[in-house]
Amino acid sequence: MVSPIETLPLISFYLGTALLVVGSIGAVFGPKTSEEPINRIINLNVPSIGLALIFLSYNYTLAMLTFLSVNTMFYIIIFRAIIRLEEMEALI
Amino acid sequence: MDPMIDAVVPAVVPQIFINMYPVAIIIAIITAVTGLLGIILAKSDFQKILLIQVVTYAMLLIVAAVGTDLAEALILPGLVVSLAEILVVSEILISREVTRRSEKGEDPRKLKLKFNPIKMEVIKTALPVTSVVTVLYGAILTGFTGGAVAGAGILIYLFVGKLRGFSHNFWEEMVGISGVAWVLWLLGFLLYFLNPQLWLVALFMSGGGIVIKVALKLGLLGMLGREEFNN
Numbered sequence: 001m002v003s004p005i006e007t008l009p010l011i012s013f014y015l016g017t018a019l020l021v022v023g024s025i026g027a028v029f030g031p032k033t034s035e036e037p038i039n040r041i042i043n044l045n046v047p048s049i050g051l052a053l054i055f056l057s058y059n060y061t062l063a064m065l066t067f068l069s070v071n072t073m074f075y076i077i078i079f080r081a082i083i084r085l086e087e088m089e090a091l092i
Numbered sequence: 093m094d095p096m097i098d099a100v101v102p103a104v105v106p107q108i109f110i111n112m113y114p115v116a117i118i119i120a121i122i123t124a125v126t127g128l129l130g131i132i133l134a135k136s137d138f139q140k141i142l143l144i145q146v147v148t149y150a151m152l153l154i155v156a157a158v159g160t161d162l163a164e165a166l167i168l169p170g171l172v173v174s175l176a177e178i179l180v181v182s183e184i185l186i187s188r189e190v191t192r193r194s195e196k197g198e199d200p201r202k203l204k205l206k207f208n209p210i211k212m213e214v215i216k217t218a219l220p221v222t223s224v225v226t227v228l229y230g231a232i233l234t235g236f237t238g239g240a241v242a243g244a245g246i247l248i249y250l251f252v253g254k255l256r257g258f259s260h261n262f263w264e265e266m267v268g269i270s271g272v273a274w275v276l277w278l279l280g281f282l283l284y285f286l287n288p289q290l291w292l293v294a295l296f297m298s299g300g301g302i303v304i305k306v307a308l309k310l311g312l313l314g315m316l317g318r319e320e321f322n323n
Contacts, residue, residue, distance in 0.1 A: 028130030063167040081182035
């Protein structure tokens with residue numbers, strides 16, 4: 001029997017945990033992540049979506065909103081650092 | 093219910109969150125071990141910053157597994173502070189590289205990329221509107237979340253397009269206002285304890301103070317980016 005207050009949080013929670021584990025393995029051991037930081041950032045999207053789903057299952061509305069907006073700013077900061085380091089031909 | 097769980101867990105926590113707790117902790121430990129393994133194997137310092145993010149996710153899951161409002165109250169400042177940490181560490185990496193190149197006698201700014209925006213109508217017209225809407229929505233939200241949302245709006249305005257709007261001195265003054273807002277936040281918290289009957293005033297003081305503080309700190313980041321690309 002599907003009930004919105006008992007089944008839906010469970011679906012969101014287990015989907016989130018699966019994405020978190022698979023995504024973190026992908027971000028750490030994924031193909032070409034050690035050469036290209038962009039690949040690693042793209043793989044990092046998967047566990048972050050998993051964590052947002054987990055926050056959703058716990059009813060943390062504000063935490064989920066802040067997490068999503070902070071993630072956007074994380075990408076801005078990291079891409080700025082990548083641009084500056086690539087200009088100087090540093091080892092990334 | 094187990095009497096031990098009954099004694100430790102408060103009554104406000106639903107049964108479903110109590111059942112999810114062991115799974116969440118095990119998943120968090122697996123994720124943290126994966127991330128730490130990656131940090132050991134990573135070669136450069138920059139890759140380590142990215143992998144610390146995986147460990148941060150595991151930490152947030154452990155805090156979130158508590159399942160009460162306390163967890164949410166702990167997650168919000170943790171997110172904003174971790175953003176500031178990443179900003180600081182990336183700045184340190186960049187300035188270390190500049191110092192290293194200068195000591196070797198190279199010019200570190202030799203290969204400076206040219207700022208070359210894409211010519212599209214929608215970039216000129218839509219983004220200022222988006223930034224205004226984001227700042228207004230952040231001002232309505234208040235608190236850490238509102239500060240982050242409004243700061244994102246300021247960042248969008250500052251990062252996009254050519255130099256326009258406010259002078260450098262204006263942003264210096266904004267930093268001063270950010271300090272005043274921080275004091276307002278502290279005074280609001282003090283008022284909670286000194287006179288709890290004035291809780292509404294204290295709430296507005298602390299909520300308004302923190303939104304200005306966080307938003308202007310993120311606007312400062314935009315100022316950094318503009319100085320680099322436009323001088």
